[in-house]
Amino acid sequence: MCDPGDFEALLPHLADLVVDTVERTSDVIHVVARARASEGLCPRCGTASSRVHGGYERSLDDAPVGGSAVVIRLRIRRFLCRDPECEAVTFAEQIPGLTSPHARFSPVRLDAMRAIARALAGRAGARLARMLGMPVNRMTLLRLLRNLPEPLLASAPAVLGVDDFALRRGHISGTVLLDMDTRQPVDLLPGRTADAFATWLQQHPGAQVICRDRAGSYADGARTGAPDALQIADRFHLWHNLGKVVDKTVRAHRSCLRAAPQPDQDEQETPPVPASQPEFRDVNGRERRLVLRTVERHAEVHGLLAEGESLNAISRRLGLAFRTVRRFARAETAGELLAGAVHRPSKLDDYKPYLTRRWNDGCHNAAQLHTELQAHGWHGAARTVQRYVNTLREHTIVEPAPASPPKPRRLTTWIMTHPDHLDPNDAVRLKAAIEECPELHARWMSVTPSPWCGASRPRRCSPWWRPSRKIRARGSPN
Incomplete structure (x- = not known):
């Protein structure tokens, strides 16, 4: 049991109530109270009346106290209206600032639930409210959110x-x-x-x-x-579109990127250098059908373009979709179209240096190599190792290839990162990778001093970083 006077001081919004008893259970505080006023006002005609016709008990959920839910059990009186012309014969009293007809929550509790609904809405809001001692259904929060008055907006913001x-x-x-x-x-x-x-x-x-x-x-x-x-x-779309252009350019020149030096390579016991693998041939040494078809179509499209044919005419003549013909026409070489098909990353890339060294040592058994790789952390299939070993059958000694170039996404991230925030080792690999491709290096050097956001503006003569119609906001007056 708690002292009612102390409870009224703790909850000033209950000043119009006479608190009779306060009981606390395991997680709920029950407050039994009644109105302090001796009369009530009729909601229809506004006439004051003190003639009590009857009464009932009403429960009202209030804001939690100390993490415990609070339930106010009000003893409501029903009065007889003293105005004979009023349509309401009897009416139930209301406590100003606390109750309203058919309300199940106090104003303080409603304000708290509206704030939770505005921030988190349904399920997330219901979980938070339950932890704060205000158990409520998610649909109740959504109804409160929908019933919020819409702000009146007379003019648009500047x-x-x-x-x-x-x-x-x-x-x-x-x-x-x-x-x-x-x-x-x-x-x-x-x-x-x-x-x-x-x-x-x-x-x-x-x-x-x-x-x-x-x-x-x-x-x-x-x-x-x-x-x-x-x-x-907006800045996001400009930066996002610029990133897409950089990524597309890097992927188009993926095939000409060679070795990028690995940091602290001399300190590594086994340098991560994958063995060379034919890019345009399958595991049996035959030229890949995708490569042949792409090279032939690229030659046909550019041959017809040289004769003066339009893209629509070429599309009808070759039986290809217009977008396919346009993609072939925009590619200067077939290698740009094959960059994504012949340079796909593999789970075996990190283990190819070990396979190369074991092959040069004379171990040509794919099953044995697969067993040895498992001791080094390989979890792939034996068939994957066998397909790679088949590409080495024609060579007794395989010359190790340079270190694999960084992935296009990683290289794009380095390019789009401000130099002050780039790791020194990544900066070395970025510079080495850019210098391996003459065209990328020429476009890189055409930007003075750097293409990053916040640095000097790139020169408009740059073919890579020039704000083309794909990047500028269409319809902009400037």
Whole structure:
């Protein structure tokens, strides 16, 4: 048992109640209370009445105290309305600031649950509320979230951000509008069309800067709804598009990247140098059909282009899709098209130096080599080792190849990283890899002094880093 007076001091929102008893169980605090006022006001006519007709007990969930849930058991009186013309014969009393008709939660509890629902919504919010001593169903939180009043927005923020989001990925999309100064969403639009965005801008004037992605629909909507606003591309999409261009360029020149020196290579007992493997032949030594078909098609497409044929005519003549013909036409050499097919990484790459050394020592048994690899941590199949060993059958002594070049994704990451944040060993490997490809080296040197974000702006004559139409925001007035 607790002292009711102390409990009222602890919970000031119960000042209009007379607390009779306070009982605490294992995890719930029960407060038995009644109204302090001697009369009530009729909700229909507003007439005060002290004539009690009857009463009942009502339960109200309150905010937790010390991690324990609080349940207020109110003894509610029902009064007789003294106005004979009032339609309400009787009415139940309400405690100002605490109860409302049919409410199951106190205002303090409701505010806490609304804050949780706004931050975490359904299941996550229900788990947090349960830990805080406010057990609630996830659907209750969602209903509270849906019933929140929408803020009245008379004008658009000065710097407006717009982007699309997926309600159902690939099927249903919407548009989210944000205030870029406060980083808070201001409205949601159905779909991602130019008309919906233009209509919203006309209804909410005041946008001076519109920050968007490269979507043409948003550019058209901004020109129609806010013609005087400055359109800019957001930093994420610019950097993301630049990364895609760099990654595509690196992958196109993957075949000409040679060895990049490994850091502290002299201190390693066994340098990780994989053995050379024919790239354009299968495990039986025959030329791969994919390589032959790609080389032949590339020659046919460029031969017809030299004769003056259009891409559509070449597509009909060769029976290929238009996009396929365009991809072959844009590739200067067949090697650019084969870079992803003949340079795929393998789980065996780290073990090829050991296989090369054992092959040169005279061990040509694939089963024995597979057993030895298992002692070194190999968990792959014996067939994988056998396929690789078959490519070495024609040679008694295999000359070790230089260290394998970094993966395209890793090389792209190094290029896109600021020099001050790049590991020194990675910087050495990046420089060595770039110097192995003359074209990449020429494009790299054309950027002064570096292509990273935050450094000096690249020269516009650079064929790699020039902001092409793929990177610039379409529809931008500048």
